[in-house]
Amino acid sequence: MTATVEETIVEGEPPLPPVPAEARMVDLKIYRFNPEDPDAAGFETFRVPALETDRLLNLLLYVKGYLDGTFTFRRSCAHGVCGSDAMRINGVNRLACKLLMKDLFPKDPSKILTITVEPIKGLPVEKDLVVDMEPFFDAYRAVKPFLMTSGHEPTKERIQSVTDRARFDDTTKCILCACCTTSCPVYWNEGSYYGPAAIVNAHRFIFDSRDEGAVERLDILNEVDGVWRCRTTFNCTDACPRGIQVTQAIQEVKRALMFSR
Numbered sequence: 436m437t438a439t440v441e442e443t444i445v446e447g448e449p450p451l452p453p454v455p456a457e458a459r460m461v462d463l464k465i466y467r468f469n470p471e472d473p474d475a476a477g478f479e480t481f482r483v484p485a486l487e488t489d490r491l492l493n494l495l496l497y498v499k500g501y502l503d504g505t506f507t508f509r510r511s512c513a514h515g516v517c518g519s520d521a522m523r524i525n526g527v528n529r530l531a532c533k534l535l536m537k538d539l540f541p542k543d544p545s546k547i548l549t550i551t552v553e554p555i556k557g558l559p560v561e562k563d564l565v566v567d568m569e570p571f572f573d574a575y576r577a578v579k580p581f582l583m584t585s586g587h588e589p590t591k592e593r594i595q596s597v598t599d600r601a602r603f604d605d606t607t608k609c610i611l612c613a614c615c616t617t618s619c620p621v622y623w624n625e626g627s628y629y630g631p632a633a634i635v636n637a638h639r640f641i642f643d644s645r646d647e648g649a650v651e652r653l654d655i656l657n658e659v660d661g662v663w664r665c666r667t668t669f670n671c672t673d674a675c676p677r678g679i680q681v682t683q684a685i686q687e688v689k690r691a692l693m694f695s696r
């Protein structure tokens with residue numbers, strides 16, 4: 436089915452807003468899945484207007500707001516901070532709120548752009564673009580992503596040098612969007628692999644000079660589903676919307692396992 440903005444009224448949906456003169460038309464080819472009718476799963480195309488300054492998220496909100504209120508996806512902050520709108524866009528994991536239309540439009544303005552939008556891979560789809568994130572968060576929780584210390588509560592701040600703080604600066608930037616883990620071919624084939632996001636979050640504490648849980652976390656990541664499953668294909672690094680050197684972090688954990696114990 437193709438729904439277009441030429442229809443001024445969509446049954447059961449609010450009237451369409453006026454289309455700005457400078458808008459260009461885009462075909463959004465979106466994966467639809469309804470657990471109450473799984474056999475009908477497949478792509479549905481919506482033709483929507485887009486401005487150069489729009490992010491893909493604006494177009495998805497247009498579909499939901501004006502064309503089909505049953506369309507389901509996650510988003511919250513709309514500014515690349517919460518990590519909830521990870522999706523597979525033209526075959527690549529991205530955050531819909533960080534993808535500017537001006538970077539996708541073809542040079543020829545008469546050409547209609549088609550964008551394919553699917554749920555991230557490797558996690559069970561619940562509805563349309565919404566996946567069950569529990570297996571992802573199970574792996575995250577398994578590496579104990581919190582400060583572990585012994586002894587009495589300190590009476591003042593735990594001091595850390597600038598150099599020691601810099602050691603794990605990159606991996607503190609993770610927003611748990613799952614773009615990395617769900618672009619990993621090993622994770623697609625072996626869902627029991629902890630995956631790059633869990634390792635990034637273990638790295639953040641393993642290399643924190645204030646933490647005392649490194650040995651415990653390294654033991655966990657030394658298991659059969661830990662870091663040794665990584666094949667160093669860099670998909671995860673390419674997918675990370677925060678620019679984290681994910682594969683490098685995994686290599687550093689591997690080196691810590693080999694040489695620091």
Ligand code: SF4
Nearest residue numbers: 619665666668669671
């Ligand atoms: S580098 Fe390792 S963790 Fe990252 S995508 Fe490749 S196999 Fe997966």
Ligand code: SF4
Nearest residue numbers: 609610612613615675
């Ligand atoms: S490492 Fe990057 S891609 Fe992976 S969950 Fe964190 S922010 Fe997302």
Ligand code: FES
Nearest residue numbers: 513515517518532
């Ligand atoms: S909506 Fe929060 S990161 Fe995109």
